[in-house]
Amino acid sequence: xxxxxxxxxxxxxxxxxxxxxxxxxxxxxxxxxxxxxxxxxxxxxxxxxxxxxxxxxxxxxxxxxxxxxxxxxxxxxxxxxxxxxxxxxxxxxxxxxxxxxxxxxxxxxxxxxxxxxxxxxxxxxxx
Numbered sequence: 001x002x003x004x005x006x007x008x009x010x011x012x013x014x015x016x017x018x019x020x021x022x023x024x025x026x027x028x029x030x031x032x033x034x035x036x037x038x039x040x041x042x043x044x045x046x047x048x049x050x051x052x053x054x055x056x057x058x059x060x061x062x063x064x065x066x067x068x069x070x071x072x073x074x075x076x077x078x079x080x081x082x083x084x085x086x087x088x089x090x091x092x093x094x095x096x097x098x099x100x101x102x103x104x105x106x107x108x109x110x111x112x113x114x115x116x117x118x119x120x121x122x123x124x125x126x127x
Contacts, residue, residue, distance in 0.1 A: 016086035017059075021051050023078040024064050027071040039066045 028036040028047075037044045040063035050059040061083070068079040080091045097105070107125075110118040 020082040027067050027075045036067045039070045
């Protein structure tokens with residue numbers, strides 16, 4: 001049973017939270033506090049307090065997402081990575097679909113959403 005206990009977990013979570021804050025602060029530096037707090041739909045002071053854990057203030061993940069969405073792509077990637085890396089995952093940009101992949105998805109949607117008629121249309125288009 002003790003093999004499954006992870007006594008360093010709390011420290012790793014604190015470290016991950018600090019990395020997230022560093023990346024969010026980089027976004028805020030780029031956007032400006034006014035824009036960032038508007039994106040997060042909070043007061044500037046609440047955002048500042050949450051980033052330094054003042055008076056027990058917590059930093060909601062919704063704020064990180066909202067601020068990152070408005071930030072340049074490189075900073076968005078850093079925020080995203082800081083959210084998933086503690087879980088053992090990484091991030092990768094969404095690659096565009098090839099023409100074959102787009103066609104396969106379109107055929108599937110036509111066939112499933114239009115039922116028998118859609119399946120017939122897909123079959124006829126393949127001839």
